[in-house]
Amino acid sequence: MGHLAAALRGRLRRSLTGLLVLLLACGPLVACSSESDDNPLNIPTYDPEAAASAEASESAAAAEASASAAASAEAAGIVTAESLSTDRHVITSIPEDLDEQQTEVLEAFVNYDEVTWNIWFTGTGVENAEPLTTAEEYQIIENNYEASSGQTIEGTVRISVTEVFAMSPTEAQVLVCDDQSDLTSYDAAGQENTDPDYLRGRFEILVTFTNEGYGWLVSEEARLSTNECTVQ
Structure with a gap:
């Protein structure tokens, strides 16, 4: 001027x-x-x-x-990717227009996934997964925990929820893409032991839920593909 x-x-x-x-x-x-x-x-x-x-x-x-x-x-009870996220367990996206049952299943998945990731992050608290899983699935988690021998993981996992399927009032599934490229693992002595082929990458995972009147429990978790899905 x-x-x-x-x-x-x-x-x-x-x-x-x-x-x-x-x-x-x-x-x-x-x-x-x-x-x-x-x-x-x-x-x-x-x-x-x-x-x-x-x-x-x-x-x-x-x-x-x-x-x-x-x-x-x-506060209004609206579920968003941001409201479901923590610093090291970040939900990047969720499907739109979920009905009441799908929303319940989504929240059950996020709770289960965060609890189990915290087990691997800290190397402690495997018992926290028991109320969220069937007896068979909890046994698998407990076996993996014992085999990890005090291993811990650092970094941030980013999860894109692709689909929430409500097959019946007692059966549901959640399809996700996990981006684990930021993760690093350490043995009980604090030495890095990252296996890039197993730990790092983008993994498409299907989590199956059952509800027999005690809330939505994880009955199975299956890895479907490696580095083929996209985190939005």
Whole structure:
């Protein structure tokens, strides 16, 4: 706007069009100042520092509004990928328009998956999986836990829920794509022992649930493919 200020020193008459352009330039995202001896018409001039401050305030307000909207959705019982996520167990996407049963199955899957991943992350707490699985499936998890011999995993697993199938009031399945490319494993002594062919990659997994009146329990977990699915 320097050329506008110079022109004002030479002539005080401004056209209505020029004045409107200047006023529009000093909109919500542009901070202006009207204090200047070289500005006889008291027309605001651009202040870079104030503009940066105003933009930062708008960004902070937008972030706060987004967080508030997510909190409101969670409080209203609306299930979202964000509300189902934790720092190291991130749900990247979920199917839209799930009915009540499908939503229950989705929440049961996320709870089960987070609990079991926490077992492998920490090397502890295998008993936490027992209330979430059938006796046969829990035995498989317990055997894998004992075979891991204190191994732990670090990193973040990202899960895209592809489909939630409700076959009957007592049977359901969840199809997911797990992105485990960020994971690293360590033995009980703290030495890295990552097996990239087994641990890292994108894995399509089908989890089967049964409900015999005690809530949705995992009865089977099967890996269908490696590096063929996509995490959205």
